Amino acid sequence: MDSALIPNGVRRCSLGKFLVPLAVVGAVLLWGVYAMLLCWFKGLNQTNMNDNYGFALWIWADLAVIALGGGAFFTGFLKYLIGKDELKHIINYAVLIGFICYSSALLILAIDIGQPLRGWFIFWHANVHSMLTEVAFCLSCYFMVLTIEYIPLILENRQIDKVPFFHHLSHNMHGTMAVFAATGAFLSFFHQGSLGGVAGVLFGRPFAYREGLFIWPWTFFLFTWSAAAYGPCFTLLVTRITEAVTGKKLVKDNVVELLAKISGWMMTTYIIAKIIDTLYWANVTAPSKGFNLIDFYSNNGFYGIWILVMEIILGGIVPAAILITDKGRKSPVVRTVAFVLAVIGVSVNRWVMVLQVMAVPVMPFDQWALYYPSWQEVATTILPVAYGIILIMISYRYLPIFPQEAELNPAE
């Protein structure tokens, strides 16, 4: 029925088979939208956040999707600025995933603020000394870049492409893409970093606070670095999942291996820096404020030293070691395990830098603050996931996202 919209040379399932899962995910999306509306109309009392836990599940999801969406800027950076041309076979998908991640992040921020109608104050009355201002500015600008990068993909739909103006527009946008990608990389370095800075500048919170360079704490550089390292792993993991769901090979192994190798080396260098940062913080910064490392990981029911092990060893050293070795990278199963571990690793890092910061008591007579999210928080956190799946389903069906698909899956 919709065959006129499906890209040339590729096969898609029947419309019915497509609509059923779309409806299921759509129902989840509606559940999230309902929770979102509750938060907007009734206020943040719909959440389990409290005065000790001003930042909670959402903000973690926000930071995590931005880190995971880092695959878009870094792949763009590698393709357009470094000249890794093979990556053109995966850049479309990286852009789409980035677009989903960043639009989700902006939506989460819009739900998270207590006075959503005043959201524009962050721009209008900007305090240039606040890391959050830097986040808001660069995030919004970079979302514009991702939109600009996603538009030509939409314009390549078989029917839209027939309109001469759109055809030319898409062609011109492809031609200028290096400029947009460079701007995107510039913005990403700053907003990924300033997200790290959000926690790192909190000199009232010894668990988060880090020294740094000029106005930027070390977490600034670590966040940019980790997003560049781990983001591509998420792109590759989602590609692998898409391949499993569609039952087709969509990207050639050499492309996957190249991106995995770069990601692995980035991760290796990052994790070395992270270990040095952790050691310095544990032995110099925290003790200077009267804390031992173990104070941050004891006397509570959840945050044990396991979380540090999980982040650095399981989610850092292990996937990095797999991806920098030929053998690990070339095995589809092993490298997929590495992608999963990497995604967990960076997500745990973002969790620690948001939620554990809130949980650790600072005043000696204060107590650990533990928190669990309300269903409204869970639903609004799942909302972007459902939205992402829907956008991927529609984009995959109607747009030529994977340039190698036709070649890898010749029509009978």
Add this chain to the structure above:
Amino acid sequence: MKQEHGGNGTRKYGMVIDLDLCTGCGSCMVACMAENNVPFREDETDKLKSITWMRVYKLTNGKPYPETDICYLPRPCQHCEGSHGHSPCVSVCPATATDYDSQTGIVSQIYTRCFGCRYCMAACPYHARYFNWYDPIWPEGMEKYLNPNVSPRMRGVVEKCSFCFHRYQAAKDKAYLDGQKEIEEDAYQTACTQACPAGAITFGDLDNPDHAVHKLKKQPGAFRLLERLGTNTKVYYVSSREWVRRAGDNYLKTEGPKKVV
């Protein structure tokens, strides 16, 4: 942020709270809530959602009887100066909704400017900042008892102790009308200071030698909360008990509490 530096009339308002005098009666909390139109709910069981600009903490030395000792510690906003007005919360607010007033040393909160991102709350190690999770609703008839000099806050914004800033404004106006250059010590006092039956709280200009706090902050046994973080607060505490002073900051097991000069 525009900073107005130096000049005559620059003050540094602060408090000295004698913890050996505090009985934990909570008068300061009540006075503060009434004075500043602090909203409350019918069910205040969840203290992590209660708004208490002034909060009295109960500290204990953790020792068994007969050596058990307790101490009550009233905690208003500490009005951190940080280094050069770089207080933990002011520097992070993305919309300039909180500011450090170099004329008075008071950290202000502009409710109509705040959009409720709660970053300042994350930055404050004293839990002195509170979010309005709910709409402020007063029992019927109580609206008439609200303080007309303090604007009530709306849902979704952060609020905190202002050192009764409206009283400072009133005192300043009065001094001007009376032709005085300086605000008298007793012309500007916070509600909690006046409500404390034990006289544990003293308020004034920390830099003014004529004000009691100037001398009190220098007495032996004076300390500030979490001084090692560099928050440079303007609320001083005094106690003759070593364990109380030690509870004011974090120390490694091998360290003793630092002497405050």
Add this chain to the structure above:
Amino acid sequence: MFPFNFEWIWDMSHMVFMGGLWYALIILGIGMTYCIVKAAIDTAKGGDGHGHH
């Protein structure tokens, strides 16, 4: 955000921060304007709109 906002001061922080922002916005604006105008010109010039890639 703008020099007429009362928070604005002409110091290094504002110039660097806002400079970066406006620089990015101007590049994106000019880039998109160029693409759209050129597409309009190309369309007006005619051609079937195919076979460029």
